[in-house]
Amino acid sequence: MSNKELQALKERYVAAGAASPNEQFADHATNAELWDADGKRMIDFAGGIGVLNIGHRHPKVVEAVKAQLDKLMHTCQTVMPYEGYVKLAQKLSEVVPVKGHAKVMLANSGAEALENAMKIARAATGKTNVICFDGGYHGRTFYTMAMNGKAAPYQTDFGPMPGTVFRAPYPVPYHGVSEDEALRGLKMAMKADSPARNTAAIVIEPVLGEGGFYAAPTSFLKEIRKICDENDILMIADEVQSGFGRTGKMFAIEHSGVEPDIMTMAKSMADGMPISAIVGTDKHMDASGPNSLGGTYTGSPTACAAALAVFDVFKEEDILGKAQALGDKLNKRFSQWQEQFEHIDNVRNLGPMAAFELVESKDSHTPKPELAAAITKKAKEKGLILLSCGMYGNTLRFLMPVTIEDEILEEGLAILEESLKEVGA
Known part of the structure; x- marks a missing residue:
């Protein structure tokens, strides 16, 4: 047509x-x-x-998906797990720079990854709130819409957003927000809106995606890590857009040397196949009860095959x-x-x-x-x-x-x- x-x-x-x-x-x-x-x-x-x-249709990824189609398309991994899911979880746990031994949950999209990261943070800390940043983009589900630091077009027509989401300035000196001002704003948010006793996580993109491709200074990320450590708050790095080689390292957070508690990723993870991941320290990832995380299509066999092939391409090329x-x-x-x-x-x-x-x-x-x-x-x-x-x-x-x-x-x-x-x- x-x-x-x-x-x-x-x-x-x-x-x-x-x-x-x-x-x-x-x-x-x-x-x-x-x-x-x-x-x-x-x-x-x-x-x-x-x-x-x-790139579009990388030959090694296409080959891996076709081979998987000849074996298995779907079982729902919570009903009957399969090799691709656990092998991809192993690969991610070996390369993602979170604090301590990592465990993995696979999902379908960046929004699902952020939504589940917050569920995990709440279970791990027993607290409810999240602090995000101006200009941040985290998805289009209801909770991630509330987390977004830009209203239009993501929130405009959909009524009140969920509560327990609070915001701080992101450092963009070019537009008048210095690093010191951003830190003061974060600390004020914790005093005025979301005290540490109620804050489960601080979520930040190491490089804003939809917000304008501004990179957070290393010193700013280190200060967030310090604030989280001192207040039993989880630091969550959203690498949905900045991950998988987009910044010259596998993940943007690696430029700073900072280790978050949880990282989310999607987009280039499988070269076009729908998959995402939440990777975090084992004690946090294991905090919720049996069958509390998952979904019918999460970590599908074909998407896992594509993601494993992406890792091969990164090494070989x-x-x-x-x-x-x-x-x-x-x-x-x-x-x-x-x-x-x-x-x-x-x-x-x-x-x-x-x-x-x-x-x-x-x-x-x-x-x-x-x-x-x-x-x-x-x-x-x-x-x-x-x-x-x-x-x-x-x-x-x-x-x-x-x-x-x-x-x-x-x-x-x-x-x-x-x-x-x-x-x-």
Whole structure:
């Protein structure tokens, strides 16, 4: 079917709140390229919102999923467990930097991972509250919606949010929030809203995802670790978007040396197959009773097979080395653009988790979201898939596969540069 025919079906049958505004429909893809239903080729700098760090349809992952389909598709692991689940749990426990011996629960999505992380934190501490941060994004279930540090569009139409969720500032000096101010805000939240005796967890993204690709300073993460240790609070690192090589290390928290009590992950964990994980210190993960955690499809055999193959690819193809090299390339190009273009500022990256801001002026730092929207639109017309993000909608973020070929990367950057010139950046 053509894009036009599919769009007509979408308008008739897909709920408006779930429907993409994009009128192109993906047909097939390989690594960093995809083709729509009309055969138009696109370069993918979005990666399914950070899901495709090793590219569309990596051959080793495809092979692993096909092999698993020939053996077993589903039993529900709580009814009849299988090898893939326990082998993936072992692999994750060996590489995830939490305090002490790690245990694992598998789920289906990032939101499920955060939801279950909070259930575990409550069971482990006997406390109810959570403190999150401005700009954070944790999911679309009711509790994770309340945890999000940005209301629209995630909370707008859905009435009162669950209680016991409190918020503190995230350090973004470029927009006027220093690290000291963020720490004062966190401590004030614990005095005014959620005292330590009621706080089960502090949840933080080591690098904000939807919130704008701002990395938390190492000193800030260490201070959170100290506050948690002193007050019997669990530190939960949300690595759903920043994990699996996006920052040049397997997990962003590794840049700081801080060990959280629990980590959540999803997205690039299985190169497009739906799976997530909650990995935490064994005494915390074992705190709730039998059959208290799980779900019908959690840790499905095919998704586990894909995730195990992803680990093999990371080792065999030096994905972390490629990620570091890609981050250096992006930083160099974006820094040149910051000098070249009037409205580009605050170029930043942690590995290839890279971004820059569109602003009225470099002196004012005033966000210019309409320019970011114009650039993404122009780039799409020219065959480049690009995403904006941030509290102000003025940040362009880059989530192209780490495995992107050099010539495809350069082609995509050339399209972006043309788009920047044409819209007057």
